[in-house]
Amino acid sequence: MKRSFAVFGITAALLGGAAALAPAASASGSVGNCNTWTSSKAPYTGSAYCSKLAMADKFRVKLTCVDPRGSQWTVYGPWKRNTETSTAKCSDNPNVGVLRVGVSFNA
Numbered sequence: 001m002k003r004s005f006a007v008f009g010i011t012a013a014l015l016g017g018a019a020a021l022a023p024a025a026s027a028s029g030s031v032g033n034c035n036t037w038t039s040s041k042a043p044y045t046g047s048a049y050c051s052k053l054a055m056a057d058k059f060r061v062k063l064t065c066v067d068p069r070g071s072q073w074t075v076y077g078p079w080k081r082n083t084e085t086s087t088a089k090c091s092d093n094p095n096v097g098v099l100r101v102g103v104s105f106n107a
Contacts, residue, residue: 032082034059036101042094045087046077046101053082057105064100065090072099079106 032053039045048061061077077088090096 034103038098043092044097045089046098047087048103049085051083059103059105061086061088062102062104063088063098066099067096
């Protein structure tokens, strides 16, 4: 029982930090105007919406996922075009969260 509370505490702390940073995250540079966010409950996802892209440009959401042991990995969403939303999920496991959410471009 103690272990499950510890896992929950670590996951909650990581997710709380990611949620606090996510609304302020956006694509840097001069490629369009992008906003990113994370879901508020499991299974945790991250999304990106971009506008003002050139006709041939594409983007996708890039998630850094973390499990209760601190292991991290990267997950990418599908490529999207201007004014679309790309969404990805780290895992179906409710103890796996989104540490960072960003945007990857194909110009």
